[in-house]
Amino acid sequence: MKDAFGAPQSLLVLGGTSEIGLATARRLIARRTRTVHLAGRPSPALERAAAELRGLGADVRTVAFDALDSASHEEVLGKLFTDGDIDMVLLAFGVLGDQARDEEEPLSAVRVAQTNYTGAVSAGLVCAGALQAQGHGSLVVLSAVAGERARRADFIYGSSKAGLDAFAQGLGDALHGTGVHVMVVRPGFVRSRMTAGREEAPLATTPGAVADAIVTGLRRRSETVWVPGALRVVMSALRHVPRPLFRRLPVR
């Protein structure tokens, strides 16, 4: 069960090697979390992540999970919930893709869309159903500011996140009043493995800062969290910039 401050006792991270996911898990283990399921494709990195969290005192299990294999989600994730309550699900998987290559090779673009959007839809719905049946829990969905307005530089990734963001918002409304809380997290440019070697955007942030914002959002039962918070204002302005002007902006 979550406590009065929204700190969960059990956690499921979808995308078990995600830096933001692990940073969040570390912070939650320092509070109440004792059981962690790390779901991801089996790899040494996943085992390393599990071992590190075990070192912090949590009971950590790894789960073989492939975002692209939507057909398996019902079975893989549904089974986790029959073993015991899961107080929080963090949907943290996603790929950035390579915009230049993806524009050339439609199939690799589809892979980005399938991972970030289709995979999240099936995994998200399976988890939402299970949370609803247990009558409580949080589903935290990692979206991105890139989904707020498509930019020339990463519109394939951005459009997949836009779909995910709209899906998560709608799911949150559907689950309102059922005891299940859906929180959409929109980080800006995060300095991580995923973005290594890329030119940094303004208001860049870190996985740790995103994790802190998630913990605060849980305490406040927020529905939307921007990281850093200033992006909420920046993006609400950028959203209304006319397209001919937007194309020429340096941030595009």
Place this chain on the structure above:
Amino acid sequence: MSVDTVSLTGWGRTSPTTALRFRPRTYEEAAVVVRGRGPRGVVARGLGRAHGDAAQNAGGSVLDMTALDRIRAVDAVAGTVVCDAGVSLRRLLGTLLPLGWFVPVTPATGHVTVGGAIGSDVHGRNHRTAGSFARHVRSLELLTADGEVRTVLPGTDLFGATLGGLGLTGVILSATLGLRPVTTSLMSVDTARAADLDGALARLSACGDGTPYAAAWIDLLARGKATGRAVVTRGEHVPLDALPAHARRTALTFRPGLPPAASLIPEGLLGRGPTALLNELRHRGAPVVRTRQLQRISAFFHPLDSAPGWCRARGRAGSVQYQFTVGHGQEETLHRVVRQLTVRRYPAFHAVLKRFGESGPGWLSFPAPGWTLSFGLPAGLPGLARLLDGLDEEVAAAGGRVSLAKDARLRPGLLAAMYPRLPEFRALRRELDPEGAFRSDLSRRLVL
């Protein structure tokens, strides 16, 4: 029997969860729900005044007991009442006072059902002389996991586990309570200001058996020399012959407080500034010393009932109530806790210090001989979770405990240190209820 799906929280409005709510009108209907429970179990709920998650059951069933509210028999000679578990103490008072009887133990609100008062083993300001609610329960009817109704008598293991057992041994259907005779419905109240915490402790220690009710309101925003400054109130029931002749004819009339005004209180009203101001007014507004002031019973015992929506004033994240007890000789712990709160300048509200007398028979009952301090804080305060975790450690190290009826955040690991009879409680539940029919969010969170 009405059934609906609802999102429920405790009085502190933190961690909402959804359950199927049944509203039985007869004992048989309650038994049908218990027998036909789903895999996530069932728990009884009264008027929802438990601050934490004791009367919630995520994904399971909740038995709303408020429709079971018959007062079945009053023995006006022997001073006992037999009533359903869903009767509120306020209603019981309205019935009993004109007959010259009083509920021997009442918490700070009258909106508590008899079942809830037993399940939380509530205490009042007279714990020193009257003990907790358990001491006045003569017998009770308990609906257990097998769907049978058992009569539970003091002195048995089931009595010890049920009194303060947070509804986890079964559903309390009715109870026989011993009452206290009174000759008027008025209280004689003495009020005095205390300049600091030591002053408050001294005044509470000096209370004799003549004034059974005593408590100190503490200003947790006052700092420096005034740390822990307080207003100490003591009270006793006024005997009939102390009233002027014209008042004697209506001596036993029960006048409840103002009607509910829940919706009038805006959300998120009371931050640090307004709370500090209110505390200042409350402390300075109190007389330095005043004796023998006459107060109505509802004003003395249930002052908060006239503002039932006060919990809303603490914002969207809800509020957290913290109550702990430490033994005599552990006053230093009390001082440290008060200091830690005052230096942080959190807008703590309803901070009340009391003295406890002897413990009761309940295995998980909260009261233990010594001091108890309770206060509320908005749950949205940054750093509050860590502070309270730290307080738990200090309280446990001093041999004290926190109240489970108010808890919404304790770590399961500290429970056994605070409640030494926990293993017996767990063993009895395993035996009586092997499938875990009775469950709540609290029992899941603390692995009770």
